[in-house]
Amino acid sequence: MTSGVTNVSVAQVPPGTSLFRARGTSSDIEARPITAVLPLPVRLNSAAPRRYYLYLMAPAIAVLAFISLYPFVWLIVMSLQDVGVGAGEWVGLKNYTRLFNDVRFLEGWVLLAQYSAMCLALQLSIGLLLAVIVNGARWEKFLVTALLMPMMMAPAVAGLVWLFLYNGTFGWYHWLFQSLGWLDSGSILSSTDTAMLAIVLVDVWQWTPLITLIALAGLKRVPQDQLEANMVDGASPLRNFFAITLPNLYPVLLIAIMLRFMDNFRFIDAALVLTGGGPADSTKILPIYLFEVAFKFFKLGRGAAIALTLLVVTIILGKLLVRIFEKPKSERV
Amino acid sequence: MARISINKVWKYYGTSPAVRELNLECDDGSFVSILGPSGCGKSSTMRMIAGLEHISAGDILFDGQRINDLPPKDRDVAMVFENYALYPHKSVFDNIANPLRLRGFAADKIKERVTSATKLLEIDHLLNRRPSELSGGQKQRVAIGRAIVREPKLFLFDEPIAHLDAKLRAHMRGEIKHLQRSLGTTMIYVTHDQLEALSMADMIAVMHDGELQQWGTPSEIFNRPVNAWVAGFVGEPAMNFLSAELRSEGGNTVLTHPNFNIPLLPQQVALVNGSAKREVRMGVRPDALSISTTRPDGPVIEGRIYVTELLGGDMLVDVQLADARIRVKTSTDFTGVADDACYMTVNRDKWHLFDIEDGHAYF
Numbered sequence: 001m002t003s004g005v006t007n008v009s010v011a012q013v014p015p016g017t018s019l020f021r022a023r024g025t026s027s028d029i030e031a032r033p034i035t036a037v038l039p040l041p042v043r044l045n046s047a048a049p050r051r052y053y054l055y056l057m058a059p060a061i062a063v064l065a066f067i068s069l070y071p072f073v074w075l076i077v078m079s080l081q082d083v084g085v086g087a088g089e090w091v092g093l094k095n096y097t098r099l100f101n102d103v104r105f106l107e108g109w110v111l112l113a114q115y116s117a118m119c120l121a122l123q124l125s126i127g128l129l130l131a132v133i134v135n136g137a138r139w140e141k142f143l144v145t146a147l148l149m150p151m152m153m154a155p156a157v158a159g160l161v162w163l164f165l166y167n168g169t170f171g172w173y174h175w176l177f178q179s180l181g182w183l184d185s186g187s188i189l190s191s192t193d194t195a196m197l198a199i200v201l202v203d204v205w206q207w208t209p210l211i212t213l214i215a216l217a218g219l220k221r222v223p224q225d226q227l228e229a230n231m232v233d234g235a236s237p238l239r240n241f242f243a244i245t246l247p248n249l250y251p252v253l254l255i256a257i258m259l260r261f262m263d264n265f266r267f268i269d270a271a272l273v274l275t276g277g278g279p280a281d282s283t284k285i286l287p288i289y290l291f292e293v294a295f296k297f298f299k300l301g302r303g304a305a306i307a308l309t310l311l312v313v314t315i316i317l318g319k320l321l322v323r324i325f326e327k328p329k330s331e332r333v
Numbered sequence: 334m335a336r337i338s339i340n341k342v343w344k345y346y347g348t349s350p351a352v353r354e355l356n357l358e359c360d361d362g363s364f365v366s367i368l369g370p371s372g373c374g375k376s377s378t379m380r381m382i383a384g385l386e387h388i389s390a391g392d393i394l395f396d397g398q399r400i401n402d403l404p405p406k407d408r409d410v411a412m413v414f415e416n417y418a419l420y421p422h423k424s425v426f427d428n429i430a431n432p433l434r435l436r437g438f439a440a441d442k443i444k445e446r447v448t449s450a451t452k453l454l455e456i457d458h459l460l461n462r463r464p465s466e467l468s469g470g471q472k473q474r475v476a477i478g479r480a481i482v483r484e485p486k487l488f489l490f491d492e493p494i495a496h497l498d499a500k501l502r503a504h505m506r507g508e509i510k511h512l513q514r515s516l517g518t519t520m521i522y523v524t525h526d527q528l529e530a531l532s533m534a535d536m537i538a539v540m541h542d543g544e545l546q547q548w549g550t551p552s553e554i555f556n557r558p559v560n561a562w563v564a565g566f567v568g569e570p571a572m573n574f575l576s577a578e579l580r581s582e583g584g585n586t587v588l589t590h591p592n593f594n595i596p597l598l599p600q601q602v603a604l605v606n607g608s609a610k611r612e613v614r615m616g617v618r619p620d621a622l623s624i625s626t627t628r629p630d631g632p633v634i635e636g637r638i639y640v641t642e643l644l645g646g647d648m649l650v651d652v653q654l655a656d657a658r659i660r661v662k663t664s665t666d667f668t669g670v671a672d673d674a675c676y677m678t679v680n681r682d683k684w685h686l687f688d689i690e691d692g693h694a695y696f
Contacts, residue, residue, distance in 0.1 A: 225418035228385050232489075233479070234406040234435035247422050 079304035088301060095305035105306065108286035111196070115285050116264040118200045119207075123260060124253070126204065127211025132241070134212065135219045144216065147209045155206065159273030162202045163189075166274070189275055192282040199271045199283055206270070207263065211256045218252035219245070254325040258318060265314050286310060335395045335486040335519055336361045337382070342391035344377045344543075351377045353543045354391070359521060359536070364513050366522045366534035368554075370566070374543040375523045379489050382521065384408050395486060406435070411480035412489040416496065417472045419464040419479075425451075426460040429478045436483070450482040453512070470501045477509070481516060488513070488520040495526070506532055527567045531555060539563050556683075561614055561692035564685055570619050570649060573659035576689070577615045579605060588615060588686075591655035593634040598681050604696045605686065613695070614687040619662040621683035624650055625676050626669045634677040638669050652677065 079095055081088035099105050134143045150158065165173045168187025177183040188194045226244050235243060268287045271277075277284035277292065284292075290310065294303025337359040344352035352374040359365045367375040380386040382393055384405035392399050400408055411432070419428050426447055433443045451457040454474040464472055473493060480488055494505045510533045513520045524530055530537045531551045539546040539554060547559045558564035564572050577590040585596045586605060597605065622634075636652035636659070643665065650661045652675060661677060669675055686695040 223418070225414050225416060226420060228383075228405075229412065229414055229418035229479075230420070230431070230435075231385065231405040232383055232408075232410060232412045233432035233483075236406065239435070244420070 075304050075307060078301055079308050081301045083300040083304075084298050091301070095302050096309075098302070099305060099309065104281065104284065104289055105286070107281065108284055108289040111283065112265070112285040112287070115196065115200060115203075115283075116261055118197075119203045119264055120257060120260055122200065122204045123208045123211050124257070127208045127256070128215050128249075128253075130208065130212040131215035131219055132245075135216055144213065147212055149209075150206045151209050153206065155267055155269035156273055158202060158206050159270035162198075162205075162270070163274055166198055190279050192280055195275050195279055195283050199274055202270045202274065203264070203267075207260060211260065214252050214256040214259075215249060218249045222248045250325055254321065258321055261317065261321075262314060265310060336397075337365075337487060337519060337521070338392075338394040338397070339378070339382075340392045340394065342378070342381065342393060343389045344374065344381060344386065345389040350389075351543050352381075355540075355545055357538055357545070357548065359519055362517045362519055364510070364520045364522065364533060364535045366524060366530035366537045367540060368524060368527060368530040368537050368567075369540035370525055372542075373540040375525075375540050376491060378540070379412075379491055379521060379523045382487070383410055383412050383489050408487075409485050410487040410489055411483055411485040413476045413480050413491065413493045415492040417464075417476040419472060419475055421464050423463075424460065425456065425462050425464070425467070425475050428464065428475055429482050432479060432483045446482050447478075450478045453481070454478050469497050470505070473497060473505065477512070481512070481518075484516075485518065488518055488522075490520065490522040492524055492526075493522075494529070495524070502529075509533065528569065531567070539566065541566070557694075558685065559694055561616060561687040561694070564616050564687070564694070568618055570660050570662065572616045572618050572685075573622075573657075574687075575615045575617075575654070575657055575659065577613055578611055579613055580611075588613070590615070590634075592636060593632065595632040595634075595679060595681070601681070601686075601696050608695065610689060612689045614689055614692070616685040616687060617659075617679055618683065619649065619660045621680040622659075622661045622677045623680070624652070624661045624663050624667065624669070625678075626673055628676045629678055631678060634679065636675055636677065638671050638673045638675050640671055641667070641669065650675070 078088065080090065080092060082091045082095070083089075130147065134140055134147070137143060153161070165171050166188045168174055168190065171187070174183070174187055177188065183191075183194070188198050222245050226248075227240055230240050230244050231237075265287060268285070268291065271283060271285065271288060272291065275283045277288045286306070287310065290303055290306045293299050293306060337357070339355055339357040339359075342352060342355045343350060355374075355378060357365070367378060369375045377386060381388045384400075384403060388401050392401055394400065395408070420431065423431070429447045429450060430443045433446060438446070447460075448457065451460060454477060456471060456474045456478065459467065459471060459475075464475065467475065476493065480490075490509070493509070494502045497505060506529060509522075522530075522534065531554070534551060536548065537551055537554050538548050541562055547554055547563045549557075554563065554567055558567065561574065565574065575590055577588045579597075580587050580589050582594075582596075586602045587594050587596045634652075634654070636654045639651040639653040639658055642649040642651070646665070648663050648665050648667050650663055650667065650669065652659050652661060687693065688695070
């Protein structure tokens, strides 16, 4: 041992233990205690520079701040003011406190919850079923493309198409349901019993393919060997689906549910075209009410307050969903 | 426990056959290994037995009963997969209990069976772990536990120890063999590792390109390969092959090669006479040759040492001949070094002659 003697870290070795360690060349392979050959580096290299990241991101951040953050901050400010057309007047939290006495606001929440729950339940079950049917089918690629058609349509246009289908004089569905005796009188959209179902159906028609698409991607990644092992273990196909396929689909289903429920809170084009909240406010889900307050009655301040509560609830529900789904996921690993 | 008969089974994927007219008879309680390189049809065969693949043609019988159309769950077989296929969201206990639960066993019966299986496999301290918290060897044992807990008619093991490290593999070979002996259940064990097949199985089916090449005991497969392909596939280091000619010299039949002239043994002459062509392929395993740097008496193969490799207990010598390079296994006291002239004698009881065209063995 010549070099580095001054610069070693010596581990404590109990007396009597012999620890040896070989080095590169054969002349070095001799009885040498392991403690003697752990020189520390003389000095560490400087950390990898990363300051330029900020400069690279700065333009994007600036644009984002301008188009996204600025309006958001302005929305908060607006919700604290009584704004109509023209300059606003500072009213503090009055916009918010008034919401709790607003029957139509509270009713809007209930309707929104109903609407969203029905949409999600139908879309998930139908979408999953379609994905399972399409998966591995002979015409899979063609079928997927065909299924995606409704999604490619602008929601407002879809609403118009269905407006015709539901029409009380020449609508095809109107004719069908009346022939089947499910509908006694009046049109589908003008009855408080059926209007909500009608707008749910349009959402299901348009967005189930998205669930199918996402579930299909998930199905491709379900480990085949686990399915086979379970089959040999004695599971029927249905049992196999619930025991192996579904747990493996949880992460993608979470994404699908998140996307859809947030869309339900935001996309009201079709519903607006179809019912505009009627009849008798039976489809006035909260975003439609928000639209009316802000852009029909131009109570921009109150509208901003409703929008913010909607946003907060969306965020809380989103977090909750993630937590529910993350739990089994962490156990899966 | 069951006797497995595979009768003229074919497997087609599209139009290409993966298994061609396979016939096998596995005795009740025997350990049968299907050996072959990847793509030889061995896994397809196993999956057809398990019911995971449709049988394109032919029949598979368990105890004389045709099971072609039974779904996997009704065949009463247990399978261990190459990558274990444990259920990651279930604990070790639940993994092993799964086949019993699916068959509606009572809870106390399940507990009893799982406990005894895990004791046997020495994993009873891991029951509450998840598969992700296990090492490869432990996962392997859980997968085996899931198979044995049900006491099925037949075990199907699909390269179960291929992913373990060499030391653990050697250990598990012994464990699996012992397990099969003590349970007495018929086992079909698919592997590409000839060492596993030779060391564990009662009977080996060697497959190549979807066709059964040879069906025999390990010693038959090793010592009396039916063709050059089996001879080359089984054995490590692999058998040496040389092109040579058969000639008659003074009443003797002699194998001639630029590097040697060696007469056949009398009983071998009888096997060759009349049927063999003039050109043949000679095959000899590295340990059927003995090498020396001095010329011994009798017929020898002359060559030049290309390289020597020390393998700890043995030494492998690569020898350059006129047209090929052959390997010889010898003891570590061999002193020759590269470029030395060397002389090899052949243990003629252990050499083989193959047809130059279709590769079938004369002896």
